[in-house]
Amino acid sequence: MTVSIRKRLLFLLVGVIGSLWVIVTWRVYIETQHEVEELFDAQLAQSARVLFGLIKHEVEDQEDEAEEKEQHLVLDFDTFQPAHRYEQKLAFLVRSIDGKLLFRSATAPLFSMPSEDIPHYTNQALEGHLWRVFTLREGQFWVQTAERYDIRNELIHQVISSTLSILLISLPLVALLIWFSIGQSLKPLHQVASEISARRPEQLQQIDVNEIPLEIRELINALNALFSRLHHAFENERRFTADAAHELRTPLAAIKTQAQVAQRAKDSQQRQQALQKMIMGLDRATHLVEQLLNLARIEATQTLPISSCIDLHELVNHVIIDLTPQALDKAIDLGLETMLDVGITRGHWEALELMMRNLVDNAIHYTPPGGHVTITLTKDSPSFLTLCIIDTGPGIPLEQRKRIFERFYRGNNHNQSGSGLGLSIAQRVAQLHHLDIQLLNNPIKNNGLCVQIQFPLK
Structure with missing residues (x-):
């Protein structure tokens, strides 16, 4: 209605x-x-x-x-005649x-x-x-x-009848005046509606509120805030699409090149090497696509049901088990150090697992062979659990830490084969859980990075 x-x-x-x-x-x-x-x-x-x-x-x-x-x-x-x-x-x-x-x-x-x-x-x-x-x-x-x-x-x-008749006669006139007065008062709203309906999809500039009545200025401010968010979201999507296309172009071009090499190969050994490089390129492209899908899914999420009780001890062990083969390939010592049997917080299991997996995977990826990736879980205060992921990799310079969570940003590690999306995904999951990811220096050795997150206790 x-x-x-x-x-x-x-x-x-x-x-x-x-x-x-x-x-x-x-x-x-x-x-x-x-x-x-x-x-x-x-x-x-x-x-x-x-x-x-x-x-x-x-x-x-x-x-x-x-x-x-x-x-x-x-x-x-008999003679009385009233006047x-x-x-x-x-x-x-x-x-x-x-x-x-x-x-x-x-x-x-x-x-x-x-x-x-x-x-x-x-x-x-x-x-x-x-x-x-x-x-x-x-x-x-x-x-x-x-x-x-x-x-x-x-x-x-007679007095009351005269008064009522005047009021009843004037009531329709008053109603008519009110009708036209309300129409005049609502004209700015119609003008704003006409202006918005005449816009093209890409026109998301702010509406001027100087001539807007106070009664609807709050609505216009809300619309302007929505336009600003949409503009930011569209810009992110355009940048994301451009970056994704650029990132996918490299492995796809490499796969094409290796396919051509395999096609022209004259001996089986050369053909086998080309096919092996094709598989590596496909693995990289597959990983990139998976990360793109994960990022798109998590970016589209506005809220997460975080009422579930999560045991961080169990969650970390689950991630370690999944990533142990990857660590063994590089002879990296991957493990959990904690004095806690359980660490209960509230959150969304799948999202926190995705965040943890990307952070640990990132640490393994940038840690040189024979290095260490250590996960610690401590209770530093009555209300918080502190989780740290410490690696012995090259670390991140202070001047790059503000941009490290941007999509496809790799800092000085351009030669690495990563997608540049892992930290962006982790940051988004942390935001949905109202958590803060801090990047610190390795507290044990001179080189390496410490990723620290504080979880509120249940």
């Missing part, structure tokens, strides 16, 4: 804005309800005081007249201190008699409506002003 950042941001922002609007609307409703209650209650109180001031001086005369007519002083219901629809929802009523009705508006129901002398508000349900009543006692009169609650509710609902 394809995920759109633009849609996700749109839904997220619209959801957040909508939620905020709901909260704001609810808050507006609460505040409006409170303010309407305060305002209308104040108007009821003010109306009661104004009404009392108007009737105060006339009540006594009209009261006598009302007694003679034996009727209440009420507005004429506004809300007028029917407003009412007032005036009583004497003994409860006698003196005045009332045409729409006023008979509100209950007050039970307190102090001004107060009450809610009364009369004739199917809820009324808000303010009662005021001044002198010998009770004045009650009232209004129906639906006036307040209508006002509150």
Whole structure:
């Protein structure tokens, strides 16, 4: 399922804005309800005081007249024509201190008699409506002003409805603005994508981050780092291919030459010598191809499962047994010196065996006949095992040790028949195990090399 950042941001922002609007609307409703209650209650109180001031001086005369007519002083219901629809929802009523009705508006129901002398508000349900009543006692009169609650509710609902309608109408417009704003904000990302898609495979130059927004700069930096690694990898592959072709050309040319010699040979001895040299050339080419395959395989590996427990004592003995025939051919004394029965570390057996085999093979290869190749395994600290491969060969000058792990680099030993890949393979295996290969002088004799590796104990 394809995920759109633009849609996700749109839904997220619209959801957040909508939620905020709901909260704001609810808050507006609460505040409006409170303010309407305060305002209308104040108007009821003010109306009661104004009404009392108007009737105060006339009540006594009209009261006598009302007694003679034996009727209440009420507005004429038949001729009453409200000027506004809300007028029917407003009412007032005036009583004497003994409860006698003196005045009332045409729409006023008979509100209950007050039970307190102090001004107060009450809610009364009369004739199917809820009324808000303010009662005021001044002198010998009770004045009650009232209004129906639906006036307040209508006002509150009208305010909230207007607010909601504006918000609902504006929400699609806000969503549209957000949609276009997100699109504009994502333009740099589209530009980078277009730039990358237009590149040819060999174009791995860095992307300029000066005009890149901060939010995607981390992504661009990661891409630049990837381009840098790819460029480095491609350069290594090109150099590896060129070097491999160059290295293979020599034994193949020698094999061809010896084949031609054997073809033109007039006696069996000359032919036999040419065939023997052909076999030696094939052995060298085979060894080179094997090393190339090993290097290609180990170079392509990014991580190794190094959780297995490896006994270095057993591993070294296994390598010594395999390489003993090669050492015997040169009368080289090959052996292991250690006081440890076992040396447990964590690693990948096949990879460590490949590293050890190349290091020991390299030592045997460059040690002259009758020399010594000694492998030592010691525990110099509570947390590390130290393995040393010591030979009595020519050694490696200090100025060449930085380059000795490069592929096909042989230093001053150009005349040797090695592939120049053994130390490169060993170095790569060490890197995958987070190990460090150190090149030191032979600690026992003046000549020779000591290859030292420290393994963490399990």
